[in-house]
Amino acid sequence: MRRTPAASWTWRAAPSPTWWATWVRDEVHDSMRVIGLMSGTSLDGIDAAIVDFEGTAEDSLRWACKGFLTVPYTWAQRELLHRAMTEGGPAQLCEVHGRLGEWFACAVLEVCRASGIDAASVDVIGSHGQTVWHQPPSDRERGFTLQLGDAATIAERTGIAVVSDFRARDVAAGGHGAPLVPWVDRALFRAAGSKRALQNIGGIGNVTWLPERDSRDELLAFDTGPGNVLIDAAVEMASQGRETFDRNGQRAARGKVSELVLAQLLQHPFYGRMPPKSTGRELFGRATVKDIAARHPLQWDDLIATLTALTARSIAHAYRRWLIPRGLDEVFVTGGGARNPVLMDMLREELAPIPVLTGDALGIDGDAKEAVAFAALAWAHMNRLPCNAPSATGAEGPRVLGSFTPGRL
Ligand SMILES: Nc1ncnc2c1ncn2[C@@H]1O[C@H](COP(=O)(O)OP(=O)(O)OP(=O)(O)O)[C@@H](O)[C@H]1O
Ligand SMILES: [Mg+2]
DSSP states (O other): OEEEEOTTSOOOOOSSSSGGGOOOTTEEEEEEEEEEEEEOTTOSEEEEEEEEEEOSSGGGOEEEEEEEEEEEOOHHHHHHHHHHHHHOOHHHHHHHHHHHHHHHHHHHHHHHHHHTOOGGGOOEEEEEEEEEEEEOOOSSSOOEEEEEOOHHHHHHHHOOEEEEOHHHHHHHTTSOOOOOHHHHHHHHHOBTTBOEEEEEESSEEEEEEEOOTTOOOOOEEEEEEESSHHHHHHHHHHTTTSOSSOGGGHHHHHSOOOHHHHHHHTTOHHHHSOSSOOOOTTTSSHHHHHHHHHHSOOOHHHHHHHHHHHHHHHHHHHIIIIIGGGOOOEEEEESGGGGOHHHHHHHHHHHTTSOEEEGGGGTSOTTTHHHHHHHHHHHHHHTTOOOOOHHHHOOSSOOOOOEEEOOOO
């Protein structure tokens, strides 16, 4: 990491000459290697990306992804997480917090090994953690959100400093604490002459609308509703737990969309709510699918096709209402949903003639984007840059996000 003392801040020497003690708070960091860690709503696994950054400002930031992998959760790990999230008491949540810290540390060491990169060359880890509860703010009440995955354990096992708990500060400032990726989208993917929508389809769907590079317009971003989470839950129920997702949309391709059920599902108040808005498993999860299956006795594959159409249609509805009126030239889909050809075809049909592309067209592995984003948010923390987008989260203003845990001294 190359470090430049900031003109207006006090320069202090690093406390130790060793590589892991290189971070000093009052500095500007113009070259940094960061590992981003993400464990999303789908509970499919831990994404880890190694990203090199050059520059100290959002407008001049350059980046290169040097390695990426997903460490899939085992069935037992997923069930532990799922139980803790739905019925966990303090003991279970505490256990999950520590265990996730261990698993995240393993993912860090694994991505370094697989990429041939020495962990000692990594300056900092940006860890999103695993959301166990997300309650957006309402007219009457502030929001509550909690991500687990003990940063001290990650730092202890890897020797690398960790920035974590990115959402808390935005929530404390009156925001949703989500989505946080839009600031990164603007920094990395804004383009001259093009109004873009960057659509992530993970467990939940979220979109960032970006104006042209030189425009003064604000970005707009929000959660669109379920991404894969309802499809995954239906596949699990249909297969009695043998399958965890609809691989390549095979079941949806066999099934028939029930327009009647789809129209009813689209009545959910979340879809009509004005942005900023965010959601999670609390509104869309296994319980939702159990409830839908009980009320609408469809064949499993028909239900899966209908839930796939729900994801596509809810995204398209949101675009028609809030994005297309601002102008929209191209859409880029990332996250696991981009691997589902039935879902992608439905989305293309809904949005035609606007081109619907994938991460490749952006120059990024679509599976890596969220992990790269949390690396970028750690980079911003280290440079003391506010990195929430208040127009997306609804926070009172820009805030520096994250809590810092030092590496091994
Ligand atoms: N080949 C595939 N065919 C169909 N669906 C797929 C395929 N590969 C992945 N998926 C879907 O993508 C999901 C995982 O996506 P992803 O990792 O982007 O979500 P996530 O972990 O919830 O992340 P986040 O919350 O950060 O967006 C899986 O649960 C599955 O539903
Ligand atoms: Mg995932």
